[in-house]
Structure formats: structure tokens, C-alpha cells
Amino acid sequence: MSNSTYTVIFYLFAALTVGSAAFVVLTRNVIYSAFSLLFTFFGVAALYVFLSADFLAVTQVVVYVGGILVLLLFGVMFTNSIMIPGQKSEVSNLFFGALLLLGVTGGMLYTFSASPGWKISGKTLQGSIVELVGFETMSHYALPFEMVSILLLAALIGAAFLARFDNKGNS
Amino acid sequence: MGNSLNAWSEALVGFHLLGLPLGLIILAAIPLVFIALYSLTYGVYGERKISAFMQDRLGPMEVGKWGILQTIADILKLIQKEDILPTSADRFLFVIGPGILFVGSFMAYAVLPFSPAFIGASLNVGLYYAIGIVAIEVVGILAAGWGSNNKWSLYGAVRSVAQIVSYEIPAALALLCGAMMAGTLDMQQINVLQSGSYGFAHFYLFHSPIAWLPFLIYFIASLAEVNRAPFDIPEAESELVAGYFTEYSGMKFAVIFLAEYGSMFMVSAIISVVFLGGWNSPLPNLGSLALNTWTNGPVWGAFWMIMKGFFFIFVQMWLRWTLPRLRVDQLMYLCWKVLTPFAFVSFVLTAIWEIYLP
Numbered sequence: 001m002s003n004s005t006y007t008v009i010f011y012l013f014a015a016l017t018v019g020s021a022a023f024v025v026l027t028r029n030v031i032y033s034a035f036s037l038l039f040t041f042f043g044v045a046a047l048y049v050f051l052s053a054d055f056l057a058v059t060q061v062v063v064y065v066g067g068i069l070v071l072l073l074f075g076v077m078f079t080n081s082i083m084i085p086g087q088k089s090e091v092s093n094l095f096f097g098a099l100l101l102l103g104v105t106g107g108m109l110y111t112f113s114a115s116p117g118w119k120i121s122g123k124t125l126q127g128s129i130v131e132l133v134g135f136e137t138m139s140h141y142a143l144p145f146e147m148v149s150i151l152l153l154a155a156l157i158g159a160a161f162l163a164r165f166d167n168k169g170n171s
Numbered sequence: 172m173g174n175s176l177n178a179w180s181e182a183l184v185g186f187h188l189l190g191l192p193l194g195l196i197i198l199a200a201i202p203l204v205f206i207a208l209y210s211l212t213y214g215v216y217g218e219r220k221i222s223a224f225m226q227d228r229l230g231p232m233e234v235g236k237w238g239i240l241q242t243i244a245d246i247l248k249l250i251q252k253e254d255i256l257p258t259s260a261d262r263f264l265f266v267i268g269p270g271i272l273f274v275g276s277f278m279a280y281a282v283l284p285f286s287p288a289f290i291g292a293s294l295n296v297g298l299y300y301a302i303g304i305v306a307i308e309v310v311g312i313l314a315a316g317w318g319s320n321n322k323w324s325l326y327g328a329v330r331s332v333a334q335i336v337s338y339e340i341p342a343a344l345a346l347l348c349g350a351m352m353a354g355t356l357d358m359q360q361i362n363v364l365q366s367g368s369y370g371f372a373h374f375y376l377f378h379s380p381i382a383w384l385p386f387l388i389y390f391i392a393s394l395a396e397v398n399r400a401p402f403d404i405p406e407a408e409s410e411l412v413a414g415y416f417t418e419y420s421g422m423k424f425a426v427i428f429l430a431e432y433g434s435m436f437m438v439s440a441i442i443s444v445v446f447l448g449g450w451n452s453p454l455p456n457l458g459s460l461a462l463n464t465w466t467n468g469p470v471w472g473a474f475w476m477i478m479k480g481f482f483f484i485f486v487q488m489w490l491r492w493t494l495p496r497l498r499v500d501q502l503m504y505l506c507w508k509v510l511t512p513f514a515f516v517s518f519v520l521t522a523i524w525e526i527y528l529p
Contacts, residue, residue, distance in 0.1 A: 005192050031317065035264065038271070038310050058300045066306030066339070070332060073313050077325070130295055130356055 017043030210432035264318030272311030327414025331405030349445035439483035
């Protein structure tokens with residue numbers, strides 16, 4: 001692929017990400033903002049691909065679209081008052097929100113202009129990233145990996161305990 | 172065009188017209204045309220005929236000889252139909268739902284190796300991508316079910332999503348066994364590792380004494396992931412009218428069915444690649460009768476790949492017309508208390524086999 005093709009595709013995905021993220025915040029309909037998150041997550045995954053982090057990109061789709069977004073949609077759909085027509089989320093804290101937005105945007109722009117260019121690693125990427133990720137997880141980062149799995153196991157057992165039928169019949 | 176890996180698709184990617192990367196678009200369009208053609212012929216007509224023969228009927232017989240043109244007539248009817256938007260439906264989600272659904276089922280085709288010389292994108296995370304991208308389909312189902320603003324649709328969508336999300340776990344664990352046997356996630360590479368002069372004996376199904384277990388688990392879980400019977404509770408006709416596509420008609424209905432047939436071939440292709448050698452010929456070399464050498468190559472590869480996929484689609488149809496539908500609690504019981512523990516067992520056994528036995 002030529003460079004210009006890359007650039008065009010990159011800006012398409014960047015626009016998709018930013019546009020849909022803005023829609024998530026700006027729309028007053030909760031369902032729409034939840035569905036709009038699909039495009040945000042997907043655009044971010046595409047941007048990861050442009051950084052040669054394809055494993056991370058697929059993980060982004062699996063975790064955020066397949067897990068978090070579906071959970072979020074379920075949560076929104078099972079909300080009691082969602083069926084009331086004309087239900088809109090309120091706009092509150094306009095002043096502090098604008099202040100926060102200006103502060104964060106200003107800080108990021110300042111950092112962007114003040115930092116002396118991107119640091120480029122001397123090593124070029126060799127071969128498949130998946131294998132490197134696997135080796136590092138199982139050697140360097142074995143302890144954090146195991147800790148995360150224990151945490152997830154505890155969460156799973158907790159969820160199963162909460163969802164379990166009460167045999168005694170009370171409550 | 173040489174015989175090296177991905178020769179055709181790479182030649183296509185290099186094709187430019189007026190500075191536009193037209194080859195890339197053609198590359199993406201080939202699987203799309205394939206889905207359309209196969210669901211038109213084998214998908215709709217084949218399923219109707221197969222179901223008819225299984226029930227001792229004749230099936231469509233009126234349009235053309237043996238009813239061959241029946242699907243064309245159906246398509247003409249669907250195109251002419253009025254595009255109905257229910258008044259109380261959420262217009263945006265109702266329209267976009269089938270689109271997201273189809274995109275989700277189509278995206279996995281990017282990593283399906285159709286032939287040694289043709290693959291959309293030879294990613295080094297191909298298998299992982301193929302499992303993960305199904306998530307987009309889930310969002311499409313929810314959009315369709317919610318946008319219809321119909322109780323049956325919403326129930327169907329919620330059932331469907333609960334089912335797909337649950338069955339992803341045994342499916343992914345079973346495919347992980349295949350990935351462990353291969354040592355790579357690159358779909359094309361998994362195929363290459365299964366080629367050899369003994370044909371089917373090199374396939375991962377026969378790689379270890381426990382490989383049939385993940386194969387079976389993935390096949391059962393894939394039936395649930397594409398909402399086929401006996402796991403078709405999301406569209407259970409006797410309970411939910413038609414599930415999440417109750418309100419759809421005309422072309423939108425056609426797109427939903429195209430997505431279903433698309434994902435049917437997708438899971439069939441994944442199971443053929445991981446366990447049955449994908450585009451490798453199953454015929455062995457018998458002395459001077461070099462059946463394997465004769466029946467391998469780019470064109471033969473495409474033939475074997477599509478035939479293996481079609482075989483699994485036939486099994487899916489066969490099961491659909493012979494098995495009764497499961498109840499919701501039976502479905503969840505099967506997933507969490509049967510398939511998932513067995514998937515873990517097969518995972519551990521495959522790992523032991525791979526580490527301690529060559």
C-alpha cells in the first residue's frame with residue numbers, strides 16, 4: 001500500500017473515533033450513546049493496528065466490544081425507566097465540565113507542542129508480536145499475570161455466589 | 172503467478188488503477204461475492220432441498236427443473252417488497268442493525284485462507300481475530316432487537332447475546348487447543364503445518380489422541396454461536412415468532428439471512444482450518460500413486476477449503492432438521508457445566524501432550 005492510502009485510512013479511522021466519541025457524550029439518548037461506543041472502540045482498535053500493535057487491537061475488540069459494550073447495553077436495556085418515551089439524560093454541571101474540558105485539552109496541546117519530538121526506539125520490530133507477548137507474559141510478567149487471574153477467579157466466584165439460588169427459600 | 176504462499180492475493184494488493192488501490196477493494200469483494208453466491212445456491216436452495224429430503228418431501232419443485240430457479244424468484248420477490256419501518260421502531264437502530272450484523276460476520280473472512288495462494292490478510296493474530304470479531308455481530312443483534320421495539324425481538328436479541336457470549340468461552344478454549352498444536356495463530360501457517368504426503372493423517376484432528384474433544388466442543392459451540400438449531404432459541408418460532416428479526420421484511424430480512432449464512436461458512440471454515448487442514452488435500456500419497464501431490468495447489472486448495480466448509484454446513488443443516496430445540500436453561504447447562512469443563516480438560520491434556528510428547 002502506498003503512503004497516501006495509509007494516510008487516508010488513518011484519518012478515516014481517527015475521524016470515526018473522535019466523531020463517535022463526541023456523539024457518545026453529546027447525544028441525549030442513552031441507548032444511542034451506548035451503541036455509538038461500538039464505533040469508538042472499533043476506531044481505537046484500528047488506530048492500534050496503525051501502531052503495529054495488532055494483538056492489542058484484537059484484544060481491544062474482544063474485551064471492549066465483546067465484553068464491556070455488551071454488558072453496558074444489557075445494563076441500559078434492563079434499566080426500568082428506559083422504556084418511557086422521550087427519556088433524555090440531563091445536562092448538568094455545564095460550567096465545571098467546560099472548565100475540565102478546557103484544562104485537559106490545553107494541557108495536552110501544551111505537552112504536544114512543548115515536547116521535543118517523538119522518541120523512536122532504536123530496535124526495529126522483528127517477527128511476530130504475539131510470540132513476544134506470550135514469552136514476556138510467561139517469563140517477565142508471570143507474577144502480575146497470575147495475580148490478575150486470581151483476581152478474575154475471585155470475581156467469578158463472587159458473581160456465581162451472588163447469582164445462586166437461595167435454597168432455603170427466604171429472601 | 173507463482174506457487175508461493177499468498178501469491179494471488181499479494182499480486183492483487185499490488186494492483187493499482189489511476190493511483191487508486193483497486194486491488195485491495197477487489198480482494199475484499201471476492202469473499203463478499205462468494206458469500207452471496209453460496210448462500211443463494213447452497214444456502215437457501217440447498218437447505219430447502221436437504222430439509223425436504225430429510226422430511227420425505229420434495230421441496231421447491233415449481234420454478235425451473237427441480238425448482239432450481241426458486242432462489243432467483245425469492246430474491247426478485249424480496250427486492251420488490253415494500254421497505255416497512257414499524258412506526259414505533261427506533262429508525263436509526265432498526266436500519267443499522269442488519270448492517271452491523273452483516274459486517275460482523277463478514278469481517279472474519281479477512282483472515283480465512285481460501286487457498287494457499289489467497290487470503291485476505293495473513294495476520295499473525297488471525298485465529299484470535301476470527302474468534303474476537305464475532306463480538307461485532309452481537310452488537311448488531313442487540314441493535315436489531317432493540318430498534319424493532321417489539322417484545323419478541325428484544326427477548327430474541329437478549330437470548331441470542333447471552334448464548335453467543337457464553338458459548339464463546341468453550342469455543343475459544345477449544346480453538347486454543349488447536350493453536351497450541353500449531354504453535355501459531357496465523358491461519359495460513361496453521362494450514363501449512365498440516366500439509367504432508369500422508370494427507371489427512373497430518374491434520375490436527377489426528378495429531379493427538381485427545382484432539383477430537385476440542386474438535387467436537389468447537390463444533391457444538393459454533394452451532395450456538397451462529398444461532399443454528401438445536402441452539403436456535405433466539406429465533407424459536409414456536410415461542411418468539413422469529414426472534415430478533417420479527418419486524419424485518421424485504422431486503423433487510425435478506426441481509427440478516429446473508430449474515431447468518433456468512434457466519435455459518437465462517438465457523439465451518441475455521442473448524443476446517445484448525446482441525447482438518449484447511450486447503451490441504453485429505454488424500455494420501457500411496458506409493459507411486461501420488462494422490463496428495465496431484466490434488467494440492469492453489470486451485471485445488473480453494474476446492475478443498477470450500478468443500479470442507481460445505482461439508483460442515485451440511486452437517487449443520489442435517490442437525491437443524493433432525494434435533495429438537497433446547498430450552499434456555501438446558502442451553503446454559505450445556506455450556507457452563509458440560510462444554511466448559513471438558514474444554515478445560517482438553518486444554519490441559521493437549522498442553523501435556525504438546526510438552527511431554529513430541
